[in-house]
Amino acid sequence: MFHSFFEQFFSFNSKSRTSHLISTVSRKLFITSHPKVWMFFTGLMLVVALFFCFRPELFRNVHESFPIREAHATSHVATSETASLIGAEIPEKTEEHSKLDELKQKQRVASWISKRYRIAGKASNLFVTTAYKTAFELGLDPHLILAVMAVESRFNPYAESSVGAQGLMQVMSKVHADKFEDHGGIQYALDPVVNIKVGSKILKDYVKQKGSIELALKSYVGAAAMSHDGGYGSRVLTEYRKLKAVASGSHSPSLVQAKSASKRSARQKKAIGPAPLAKQKKEETPIRDSAVLL
Template structure:
């Protein structure tokens, strides 16, 4: 074998040895990393304090990255509000076409009637159906109250301090907003809806009926009447329910007779004391009245009445 052949053979041998060494080191390194990972996992599993510390560190790191991204967006848009990156997440809106067919129909119908965008209404309709299922209340009733109270304006406020979609008296029901972060949540549409339903439930339980509960809800519990509030809510409830049931042009509810109007009842003539046959009322311009008496044979004879009949007017 020549010298050059020997050098080539030595080089190949050295390369093969190095390659085998590198492979062995890689295998050993992977095995070492695997053992290290397993050890760390066992340690974190057995040590809750270390696990919590690791979670806090990871959370802080992710938050720092998010703030950096928000700052970058703010610099590029010229805005000083770092929360602009989450604007879409804060919006109370969704695509009505993603709702069930009956809910989508209600959302589009209400949007057209009250001149409100269907996307935010879709969220309210969906929430009303969900809350109605939880509370055993008809969701179309909840929507009817919002329609009558605020015409779906989430920032509405009355002269006495009723606020939001369902015009809840925030100062009176402040405790109901604590779970949602405070009384400013009254202007969050979904929160106002849920708090309003709680108030409605309490009113119905106190009154013992839906109509009575609506009277309590509007603050007319101690008044002779509610100014037609309950009738207005129930009429809108009737229309929205028809839309939810598939009717695109809901019919108006049948008008109920007024409770104050008394039916006209004709005068009823009482029978005379001595006669079995009924005697008509005596004319006002005559002292006597002619009555028909029927004898045992069935013959009729006319004679002056011996007693005056009594006329009684009956009313409701």
């Protein structure tokens, strides 16, 4: 049995060696019998190698033209585009949110001014919109501009003082005639938009010169050389805080309610007639509170 196994094993090895020898000899015979073919292919490969050495960009183009490379590049581009879109969506949404929030602020402020100062809704919207736009251009708070208008003219665009102050912000047009040159001259001093722009520019210049809002307001009212401004700055800043609260939505309509409550109380007193002293004191309390609020 072992003898037969070894015979088969040696016969298999001799066959494998014989087949390997035949293949080697055939290759040698092919090369030796066809030297021109071998030289042609060798020379062709050398030419191709030298060509790609001198023109490497062609090799890159060929490499990138393979399906796997192309698919990888496409996925990379798609990923980059997706990333850029995702990154662009955040500021876009933020900008839209900011615009929507500003629009709501304008609506709240315009509605409150219209009711408090009894002016038309369209006029109030125009004043508020112009104040916001001008404040953005100059770097001021729009509610400060509106507060100055409230104290100076109570939002009457045709208001004029005995000393020559005109318009919503009571601008001394003759003193600041140079600031009206870009707006057609001082004959447009009563134009609401022009008056707001010029008055805001004057206020901004005072803020730069004086370094604070309080001193700027003192100069704006013409009390720069005086020891006090007669409470002008305090009134403007109080109105400013109210407008800021209204814009943020945190201000309750207590002023309007208190005013209407005082009027109802006065009408009731006239209709009912004299009341006992204790009752009169109780009824007078909301009127006194409303006067303080107003």
